[in-house]
Amino acid sequence: MKVLLTGGAGFIGSTVASACSDAGLEPIILDDLSSGVRAFGERFQFYEGDYGDAELLRRVFAENPEIEAVAHFAAKIVVPESMVKPLDYYANNLAKLPTLLAEMLRAGCTRMLFSSTAAMYDPGPGLVVDEDSPIRPLSPYAASKWMGERILADTAAATNLSVVCLRYFNPIGADPQLRTGLQVVNPTHALGMLMRTSESGEPFVVTGTEWPTRDGSGVRDFIHVWDLATAHVAAITRFDDVVKGSSQPGYEVVNLGTGTGTTVFELVDAFRRATGRPLEVVTAPPRPGDVIGCYTSVDKAETVLGWRAELSLEQAITDSLDWRRQLRS
Numbered sequence: 001m002k003v004l005l006t007g008g009a010g011f012i013g014s015t016v017a018s019a020c021s022d023a024g025l026e027p028i029i030l031d032d033l034s035s036g037v038r039a040f041g042e043r044f045q046f047y048e049g050d051y052g053d054a055e056l057l058r059r060v061f062a063e064n065p066e067i068e069a070v071a072h073f074a075a076k077i078v079v080p081e082s083m084v085k086p087l088d089y090y091a092n093n094l095a096k097l098p099t100l101l102a103e104m105l106r107a108g109c110t111r112m113l114f115s116s117t118a119a120m121y122d123p124g125p126g127l128v129v130d131e132d133s134p135i136r137p138l139s140p141y142a143a144s145k146w147m148g149e150r151i152l153a154d155t156a157a158a159t160n161l162s163v164v165c166l167r168y169f170n171p172i173g174a175d176p177q178l179r180t181g182l183q184v185v186n187p188t189h190a191l192g193m194l195m196r197t198s199e200s201g202e203p204f205v206v207t208g209t210e211w212p213t214r215d216g217s218g219v220r221d222f223i224h225v226w227d228l229a230t231a232h233v234a235a236i237t238r239f240d241d242v243v244k245g246s247s248q249p250g251y252e253v254v255n256l257g258t259g260t261g262t263t264v265f266e267l268v269d270a271f272r273r274a275t276g277r278p279l280e281v282v283t284a285p286p287r288p289g290d291v292i293g294c295y296t297s298v299d300k301a302e303t304v305l306g307w308r309a310e311l312s313l314e315q316a317i318t319d320s321l322d323w324r325r326q327l328r329s
Contacts (some may be wrong), residue, residue: 002026002066003236004109006100007074008044009036010114012171012225014180016071017044019229025236028055028064033073036241037183052096054103054220061107068238069111070104072097078188079119079139079289086140093144094151101155111239112152113163113232118221118255119169120146125212127219127261130297131167131253139289149182149253156250162243163250164235169221169257169296171228173316174323181323188282190220190264191317194271195324197279204279206264208286211293217264221295224319231256234305242304254267258309261295267313274317 003020007013008029013085014037017027021044029041034051041048045064051074061067075093076082104112120143121129122136137143152163172191174181186196197204209216229252235242235254246252262270267282272279302308 001068001236002028002064004028004030004060004064004067004070006030006038006072008068008116009033009038009041009046010073011180011182012228013071013073014040015175015225015229016073016182016232018175018177018179019233020236023233023237025205025215025233026059028067030060035183040180040183050096052099054099057100057103057293058106061103061109065107067109069239070100070109070114071113071115071232071236073115075115075144077141079141080188080194080287082139082141082144083288089140089144093141097148097151101151101161105159105161109228110160110162112161112163113231113235113239114148114152114163116149116165116167116242117142118167118169118257118296119144120296121294123292126135127213127292127294128297129255129294131300135264138291141289143214153248153251163249163252164239164242165251165253166231166235167253167255168228169223169255171225172222172320173224173226173311174319175228176319178326181327182320185327190267191222191271191320194268194279195314195321198271199276203282204268206268206281206283208290209283211265213263213292215263215265218290219261219293220262220267221260222262222313222316223256223258224308224316227309227311228256231301231305231307234307238305245304252304253306255296255298256301257296257298259296259298262313270313274321
């Protein structure tokens with residue numbers, strides 16, 4: 001089975017490509033390399049270009065009529081950046097999506113796996129959400145994913161397109177075999193900043209310490225990227241059964257997380273345990289777009305995908321550190 005991965009040379013897309021290949025699926029990569037890595041894409045059949053380029057999409061489908069599904073990862077994803085460059089996020093994450101869908105339907109490819117986000121949820125007092133929890137995106141990034149889901153739902157209702165939206169929580173780690181990993185040298189997410197400050201000897205800054213959590217810092221559901229990748233394989237191989245059981249015909253949403261909430265201070269403690277080194281911590285106000293966070297019920301993922309996260313937070317940290325050493329060597 002061939003699967004087209006848009007954005008397949010990026011961090012998550014490349015990891016999913018490896019998991020697909022390991023499972024006997026044939027990944028085809030489309031990436032404009034604006035943030036992806038050529039070497040990640042060229043391990044498989046690779047097309048360089050924009051996912052909104054209709055001519056290129058027609059070529060890809062014409063040369064690969066066996067493509068049975070598209071996994072769509074191509075997107076801008078940095079929340080603080082989206083706050084200052086909202087038009088870039090809406091242009092890239094939304095404006096091109098109808099072209100991709102139209103070319104899929106033209107080619108007779110009717111299965112779409114959409115890379116979405118838990119950042120759109122409005123968590124209740126317990127900070128645990130499920131797929132039916134209220135939506136309140138607080139950044140252009142989160143809003144672009146929410147609006148993308150609406151485009152997909154409307155298209156599924158009007159055509160024979162079927163969609164599975166996978167709402168990620170907080171992916172960290174690297175391929176345990178170190179085939180791919182985070183391609184950004186200076187990542188801005190919490191674990192990335194922990195690695196950078198540990199290397200420089202500077203203190204780690206916890207932004208936001210007055211949230212109503214057990215220690216005042218935000219809560220995240222940190223999921224190993226390899227667990228995330230195996231969930232995509234499960235969604236692809238079970239795709240028709242997943243959408244068949246949905247209450248909205250042809251359209252399903254599934255949260256991907258561990259079911260465990262970890263505060264930022266607890267992440268710092270786990271990092272100290274993984275490295276065996278002390279780390280100074282200072283605090284600062286929240287950044288634009290920062291949210292208290294949440295973690296997910298895993299019931300639906302276990303039921304419809306037959307999947308659950310297996311790798312630990314410490315394993316994710318260790319794999320991230322191993323990948324970073326390899327990247328910098």
